[in-house]
Amino acid sequence: MNLKTSPSSSRRYEGCTLTGALSVTTAVEDAVTIVHGPAGCAHHNFSLLHAVMADQGRLHLPPVVSTDLGERDVIFGGEEALERTVRRVVDGGAAAVFVLTTCIAGTIGDDVASVCAADFGVPVVPVPTSGFLGGVFTDGLHAALLALAGGAERAPAPAGTVTIVGEKNLEFEVEENYSEVKRLLATLGVGVGLRFVREVRSADLGRVGAGRLNILREPALVPVGEALKERFGTPYVSSFPIGMEGSITFLRDVGSALGVPSDDAVAAEEERQEEMIASFADIRGAAFSPGSMTLHAVEYAPVRRVMEALDLKADTGGAGLALPYSPPVGTAGVRRLLHRWRRQIHA
Amino acid sequence: MPERLCSNPVWPCAMCGAVSCLSGFSGLDVVIHGSSGCYFYPASLIQTPIHATLIMEEEVIFGAEERLRRVVGEVAGHDRPVAVVQTCVPAVTGEDIGKALDGMEEAFIVDSPGFVGGMEEGYRRAVAALAPTVDPGETGVTIDGLNPVDPFWRGNLLEAERLVSAAGGTVAAAIAAGPLDSLRRCGAAVLQTNPGLACGIGTPAGSLLGIPATKAAFERLADLCDLDVGAVLDEADAAEERIGRATDKYLSRSDPPTVAVFGEAAYTGFVSDALARYLDAEVVVRAPRNGEEAVTSLDEIRDLVLGNKPDLILGSSFEHAVAPDVPYVGITFPQRGRVRLKSRALVGIEGSLALMDDVLNACLEKRGS
Numbered sequence: 284m285n286l287k288t289s290p291s292s293s294r295r296y297e298g299c300t301l302t303g304a305l306s307v308t309t310a311v312e313d314a315v316t317i318v319h320g321p322a323g324c325a326h327h328n329f330s331l332l333h334a335v336m337a338d339q340g341r342l343h344l345p346p347v348v349s350t351d352l353g354e355r356d357v358i359f360g361g362e363e364a365l366e367r368t369v370r371r372v373v374d375g376g377a378a379a380v381f382v383l384t385t386c387i388a389g390t391i392g393d394d395v396a397s398v399c400a401a402d403f404g405v406p407v408v409p410v411p412t413s414g415f416l417g418g419v420f421t422d423g424l425h426a427a428l429l430a431l432a433g434g435a436e437r438a439p440a441p442a443g444t445v446t447i448v449g450e451k452n453l454e455f456e457v458e459e460n461y462s463e464v465k466r467l468l469a470t471l472g473v474g475v476g477l478r479f480v481r482e483v484r485s486a487d488l489g490r491v492g493a494g495r496l497n498i499l500r501e502p503a504l505v506p507v508g509e510a511l512k513e514r515f516g517t518p519y520v521s522s523f524p525i526g527m528e529g530s531i532t533f534l535r536d537v538g539s540a541l542g543v544p545s546d547d548a549v550a551a552e553e554e555r556q557e558e559m560i561a562s563f564a565d566i567r568g569a570a571f572s573p574g575s576m577t578l579h580a581v582e583y584a585p586v587r588r589v590m591e592a593l594d595l596k597a598d599t600g601g602a603g604l605a606l607p608y609s610p611p612v613g614t615a616g617v618r619r620l621l622h623r624w625r626r627q628i629h630a
Numbered sequence: 631m632p633e634r635l636c637s638n639p640v641w642p643c644a645m646c647g648a649v650s651c652l653s654g655f656s657g658l659d660v661v662i663h664g665s666s667g668c669y670f671y672p673a674s675l676i677q678t679p680i681h682a683t684l685i686m687e688e689e690v691i692f693g694a695e696e697r698l699r700r701v702v703g704e705v706a707g708h709d710r711p712v713a714v715v716q717t718c719v720p721a722v723t724g725e726d727i728g729k730a731l732d733g734m735e736e737a738f739i740v741d742s743p744g745f746v747g748g749m750e751e752g753y754r755r756a757v758a759a760l761a762p763t764v765d766p767g768e769t770g771v772t773i774d775g776l777n778p779v780d781p782f783w784r785g786n787l788l789e790a791e792r793l794v795s796a797a798g799g800t801v802a803a804a805i806a807a808g809p810l811d812s813l814r815r816c817g818a819a820v821l822q823t824n825p826g827l828a829c830g831i832g833t834p835a836g837s838l839l840g841i842p843a844t845k846a847a848f849e850r851l852a853d854l855c856d857l858d859v860g861a862v863l864d865e866a867d868a869a870e871e872r873i874g875r876a877t878d879k880y881l882s883r884s885d886p887p888t889v890a891v892f893g894e895a896a897y898t899g900f901v902s903d904a905l906a907r908y909l910d911a912e913v914v915v916r917a918p919r920n921g922e923e924a925v926t927s928l929d930e931i932r933d934l935v936l937g938n939k940p941d942l943i944l945g946s947s948f949e950h951a952v953a954p955d956v957p958y959v960g961i962t963f964p965q966r967g968r969v970r971l972k973s974r975a976l977v978g979i980e981g982s983l984a985l986m987d988d989v990l991n992a993c994l995e996k997r998g999s
Contacts, residue, residue, distance in 0.1 A: 295684035299667025321718060322636050322926075323643025323744030327671035330640070330964060333948065334674070337967025342951040344638060344928060351636035353745055357722055371635055386665060386719045387745070390690070414719075415665035416687050 300412040301383055302328050303423030306452045307431065308381040308410065309345035310480045311488065315377040317348050319365050319395060320385025324414070325349035335453045348372055352387060362393050369398065369407055379406045379485035381430070383423075386414025406434060406485070421503060424449065428507050431480055431488050437515050438493035443541070444476035446494030448511065448519070449504040452481055454609065456616075463613035464498065464523055467530060470548035471538055492517065496540050499523075525610045526585025527556045527592070527617055556614050560592050563621045569628050570598035582610050589617055595624075638928030640948050641919050642963075643744030645717050646672050646779070647752025652713045652740065652760075653678050654778040654806030655813075659705045663698055663727060664717025668744075675779050675964075681705050690719060695730035702737050711810065712737045713759065718744050750826060750920050753777060753806075757829045762805060764832050765815035770802025771855065772816040772832055775824030778806060780894070781965050785975035786823045790838060793978050794821070796865070797848060797857040805829050819854040821847055823977045826896045826920060838977035839900035841866050841873075862979075869979045873986050877908045880990055887993055890915035890935055892925065892945030893962035897976060901944055901961055901985065908986060914938040919962065928952070942992060957992035959985070 301318065305328050308316040318325040329347045336343055350356075350364045365382070372380055380403070384395050399409040410430045412423050428449055445468065450457055465475055477483065479491050492515030499508050499521050508519035518540055524533035531549055538545025571590075586606060590597070611620045642650075645662070649672045652660045662669050662682040669682035683701045685694045698714070705712050714737055720727060721743035731737045740759045742752040764772075773790045776783050787807050794801055802817035820832040823839070835854055836847030845866045848859040889911050891902050895918035905911040915934045917925035925931060928948060935943065935953050943949050943958045947966040950958045960968075961976065975981040 295686060296666055298670050299665060301667060302670075321643065321745040322639040323645065323718075324667075325636070326639040326642055327646075327667070329638050330642075330966075331671060331674065333951070334964065334966045337947055337951070340967075342954050342967075344948065344951050347638050349636040349639055351639075357745060368635065375635075386667075386690075387722060390719055390722050415667055415685070416690060416719075418687075419666070 297419030297421060299328075299414055300417040300419065300423030300426065301385060301414055302331065302453075303420035303425075304381075304383050304410050304412045304427035305332060305347065305423075307424060307427035307480045308383065309347065310452050311379065311381075311431070311483055311485050313378040313484045314381060315346045315348055315372045315375070315379075316381045316383060317350065317365070317368055317372060318383050318385060319350045319361060319368075319388045319393065320352055320414070321387055322349045322351045324385045324387070332453075335455075338455055339457065346377075357387065357391055360391060360393060361388060362395075362398055365393065365395065365398050366401070369403055373403045373405055373407070377405060379408065381427070382407060382409045383412045384409075384414070384417070385412075386416045389413030389416040408433065425504070425507050428480065428504075429510055432491045432511060432514070435489045435491045435515070438490065440493050440495045440517070441476065442495065443473050443543070444494055445473055445496045445498055445537070445541075446477045446479050446491060446517070447475055447481075447500070448479050448497045449500040449507060450478060450481045451500055451609070456612070456619075457481070459619075460523060460612040460616065463615040466615075467524060467534060467548075467552070467613060468537065470551060471534060471541070471543050471545060473537065473541060473543065491515070496520065496537065498537070524613045525582075526588060527614060528588060529585055530556070530613050552614065556617075559614060559618050559621075563593060563625065566593060566595070566621070566625050566628055568594050568596070570596045571624070572598060585610050585617075586620070589620070593621075634927055634930060636927060638948075639926055640928055640931070640946070641924075641926040642671075642749045642779070644742045644747045644749065644752030644755065645715060645744045646675070647749035647754075647777075648715050648740045648742035648756040649680060649752070650676060650749070650777055650779040651753045651756035651806045652715070653680055654776060654783070655760075655810040656808065657710050657810040659708060659710055659712045661702055661705055661712055661714045662717060663694070663714050663720050665719065668717045677778075685720070690723060694720060694725060695727070698727060698730050699734070702731060702734055706734060706736050710736070713740055713756070714738070715740045715756075716743050721745075748920055748924075748926070749777075749779075753827055757805065760810070760813055762803065762813040762816050762829055762831055764818050765802075766818070768802045768815050768817045769855065770800040770817040771835070771851065772818075772820045773801055773804040773807070774820050774822050774829055775827040775896075776804055776807050777824065777827060779963050780824075781960065781963060781970060782974055782976040782981070783807070785973040786838075786977045786981070788973055789975035789978035789980050790821055790823060792980075793838070793844070793848070793862055796861050797851065797859040799851070799855055799857045817855075819851055821851065824894065824896050826894055837896070837900075838981070839896060840904055841870050841979060841982045843900075844978050866979050869983055873908050873983065876986065876990055880993065881910065884993065884997060886910040886912065887941035887957075888912045888914045888938070889942045889944060890917070890938060890940035890949070891961075892917045892919070892931065892943070892949050894919050895921045895924075897961055900976075904982060904985060905989065909989070911942075914940050941996075942989065944989075957996040959988040959992050961985075
């Protein structure tokens with residue numbers, strides 16, 4: 284990715300609401316997502332999803348249907364095209380349909396909610412996106428999570444079961460990060476009841492209120508966590524465990540929220556972390572040349588603590604140091620990061 | 631509304647085509663006038679820096695002229711021409727971006743919003759805006775039809791340059807590659823790497839897609855530019871003999887594969903002909919991405935693959951994902967999920983050799999599995 288633009292507002296860089304929403308809706312395996320707009324908008328996003336999934340080692344191609352608005356629709360409106368597309372998608376056997384709007388649909392003023400309100404025989408859920416007119420990537424992500432939770436009811440929550448909320452489906456290490464969270468939860472005797480929303484079917488969405496605790500992927504999802512708490516009464520932990528100290532805090536927070544003792548799990552994890560750090564003793568004291576702006580950002584505090592643990596020095600004359608796009612999740616995330624750093628020292 | 635649902639469209643829009651074309655030239659900056667959503671996708675495909683206005687909702691409501699002028703003004707500081715590519719929303723809201731750029735002599739507009747068509751339409755609009763011209767005094771050759779999002783863009787350029795050099799000639803200009811200034815002094819003789827993207831200037835020498843076509847093009851080039859093309863023709867003959875020996879060996883133990891070919895129209899035709907010529911393959915699917923018979927929906931692709939059950943697929947990673955167990959050779963954009971650092975040609979002599987390498991190895995790997 285290259286980026287040379289005027290940094291007058293970070294929201295300008297966030298990407299399209301469509302991409303954020305599609306990262307959620309396309310994770311529902313028996314549903315079809317309709318993108319109401321020109322075919323190019325669907326292609327851009329579908330191709331990006333394909334790229335990400337291929338990088339993740341998955342050849343799955345999620346169904347994304349475009350209403351294929353052309354110049355005529357732009358002039359006369361696209362509601363008829365949308366209604367016809369929804370009917371044909373439903374006739375094709377979709378268990379649920381999610382309708383996302385582009386900036387073109389927003390600009391020409393189509394009443395998408397009204398089209399979706401008709402009885403199609405299966406849930407047809409409008410997700411308010413409107414391309415960049417609806418905000419940015421994060422807004423689309425939040426809107427989709429809340430829209431997909433819309434059909435769920437309060438349900439009895441089995442003991443020792445949590446719901447994962449808002450995994451970054453476009454993240455290269457999404458499965459590795461989930462595995463690490465699952466491993467940490469297992470040390471407390473806690474299991475994952477639902478990944479909301481990843482590798483689920485539309486019927487599973489009704490269980491979003493059936494976890495004892497929601498675990499948000501990152502603090503930016505707190506508005507979603509609050510909305511789910513208000514609706515279903517489910518408390519939440521605001522982030523996946525970040526770094527080594529974050530893993531310990533995570534164990535304590537989850538244990539406390541669920542009323543599960545966590546001292547033994549914490550002790551075992553601390554021992555695991557000491558062994559992991561000891562296995563990188565050969566790079567102790569090495570000098571690195573990290574990107575100072577990124578390294579000093581608040582969210583990279585866990586990375587700075589890893590450097591402190593190994594007495595790594597930030598020095599402009601040192602080896603180039605790759606900082607992860609997202610801070611490392613759990614002890615395993617730190618281990619992978621240190622392997623990359625060691626490779627850079629030896630390069 | 632088309633007869634088929636526009637399901638999972640697999641081909642980029644006109645805006646992407648325009649940006650791709652413009653990004654191929656050095657000495658030119660490209661600004662996408664649109665939102666970050668319209669920027670990130672082409673930026674993820676194109677390996678050179680491009681710029682964007684990254685407009686937001688308030689600029690749609692109150693006007694984006696000031697934002698456009700500011701971004702173009704910053705970019706124009708590099709003392710190079712700036713191409714401003716229009717996207718859907720500014721086109722629909724009807725902003726007069728020409729007026730917004732008043733006084734900015736270095737800026738020019740490429741009106742190519744996504745809804746006007748596919749990638750080729752945008753590419754053509756960009757070439758038209760650049761207006762390449764033949765210099766009657768120029769003795770070098772023009773290489774045409776290079777598209778930076780094409781996985782063979784750089785490899786095709788290098789192979790075309792190599793062959794021209796082997797004939798004792800020079801390359802005056804390449805579209806879309808190399809210095810922008812060279813477009814003012816294109817050579818009259820034009821070698822084509824993709825006839826579907828022909829810019830229409832000069833005198834066509836012919837296409838470099840395939841060895842027979844390459845030989846014919848260089849024979850024509852000998853007349854047009856007074857070049858000694860003997861070395862190229864000899865190399866072409868030798869290459870065909872090598873291909874013949876390899877395919878003969880393969881056919882002595884195996885039946886020819888049935889093949890499905892997906893890709894840009896000219897590539898699809900070339901690859902289909904090459905597989906029939908060298909391998910006696912039966913082409914059961916020939917599905918161009920563009921033109922009147924265009925197949926751009928994943929549903930159609932899936933139907934064609936599953937309905938014809940080819941032994942071998944040539945296409946993009948979309949086709950590979952539809953039938954991951956079928957041997958596959960990548961010939962078109964996109965090629966996701968694999969590393970591609972080396973420049974690979976599809977045109978010229980090396981292009982045909984590389985194609986047949988990949989095809990035979992894919993078939994042999996399947997046979998050995």
